[in-house]
Amino acid sequence: MALLAAGIAFWQARTAADSAKHADRQAQAAEDQVRIAREQTQQAERVHREQLALAERAHREQSEPYVVVDIGPDQPGSSLLVLSIHNIGPTVARDVRIRVTPALESSHANLTPRLASAVSRTIPMLPPNRRLVYAFDGPQRWSANLPMRYDFTVDAHGPQGAVETLTYTVDLEVLAGYLVGERPLKRIEEHLGDIGAGLDTLAGAYEKANSEVIRAHRERVIEETRRQAEGHTGP
CATH class of the missing domain: 1.20.5 (Single alpha-helices involved in coiled-coils or other helix-helix interfaces)
Known part of the structure; x- marks a missing residue:
């Protein structure tokens, strides 16, 4: 009887231990499920925040001014090169500031100070599709010992404050064979x-x-x- 009782007690103890291990496994599985669900929720929140930020950025960019600085022919077939400052965005650009490296130079000495003044002063307001044009140079540019590459940096304010700084590189060598010297008419x-x-x-x-x-x-x-x-x- 004592041996039987001991066997029963051992079996009950082992069963209890197995039950405890099974319960531990169930508890661990539940914790893993909770952890996975929490990670999925956090991932979904991150994706939602990123999508919301992208949507807000796209909306902001669609409503911001976009000021482009370029050097090129005044019109197709023209031998006159001009510096243009053009707001191609849908809203007004305010406090437009332009920096250029190196300093602008023209083969026409009287144009150089005008160009320097054009890019050194702050433009208070540039409405949508407004284009400011300044005479820059002529076909003799390619025979003059002057810089042929300029880097422009543009800062401005839009309806929602300061817009992202824009940078442009203008390489005049690209224009060497493009209608320069051709009769305007x-x-x-x-x-x-x-x-x-x-x-x-x-x-x-x-x-x-x-x-x-x-x-x-x-x-x-x-x-x-x-x-x-x-x-x-x-x-």
């Missing part, structure tokens, strides 16, 4: 030439299609002219 001349050729073709086609009518009209004009001449020479 060359494209217009070419276009008018195309129009003239088209009119000649149209006139030829009209004359061919209406040759009989045109011939009859010419004969009537000749006959009328002859009759008028006979009338003047008659008695």
Whole structure:
């Protein structure tokens, strides 16, 4: 009886130990589930915050001014290079400040101080699509010993305060073969030439299609002219 009781007690103790281990495993599994759920929640919150920040940034950028500084031909075919300051954004740019490295120089000595003044002063207001243009140089730029690369930095304020600093690099060597030195009216001349050729073709086609009518009209004009001449020479 004592041995049986001892066996039962041992079995009960082992069963209790197994139950305790199973309970521990269940508790650990529950803790793991809670931890995983917490991590998933935190990850979802981070993703939500990032998406919200991106949406706010995109909305802010869509409503901010965007001031571009560039150097290029005044218009297609023009040999005049100009410095342009253009607000291509949808809102007003205020307190626009421009820095350039190295200092702007023109082969025309009288333009250099004007260019320096244009980029050194603060522009109080630049409305949307407003473009400020300053004469910069001509085709002789490529034969002058002057800088051909400029770095521009632009700071401004929009409706929501200071906007992100913008930087631009302008390399004049890129423009070396781009319409520089071409006659300003060359494209217009070419276009008018195309129009003239088209009119000649149209006139030829009209004359061919209406040759009989045109011939009859010419004969009537000749006959009328002859009759008028006979009338003047008659008695």
